[in-house]
Amino acid sequence: MTGDTPFEAMLKAGQDWARTLNPSVEPFTPKGFDTLFPTMPRDLMEATMGKGLNPEGLESKTRLLLTLQGLTIMGAQAEAQIRMTVRHAIEAGATQQEVAETIALGGLFGGVPAMTKAMDLASDVMEKDGDT
Structure with missing residues (x-):
């Protein structure tokens, strides 16, 4: 390879x-693909990915955190997708602590290298957005 x-x-x-x-x-x-896509407004994410479509289901923040965990478990190879997911999770109301805990839990299944890479990518996004 x-x-x-x-x-x-x-x-x-x-x-x-x-x-x-x-x-x-x-x-x-x-590199930089994630910057080509604007962050969806919180209300739009909730309407299309959260309680708007399924009032009894998960809200968009939880769905995005689950997506982030899945991307971490799969080895954190999809850098642009991780960056976009972190950015959107924060817009949906996730805190820096929630993002870090989500990635850390994913590290239990995906391994420390995947967790470290995902955490580095998330930290970079949060620093750029002024959330750290």
């Missing part, structure tokens, strides 16, 4: 193929 993760290996294979077709696409990188 050429990358540290299966995603990186797949990305490299795609870049090699694209470079063969058109050399001008070589500098492409997925």
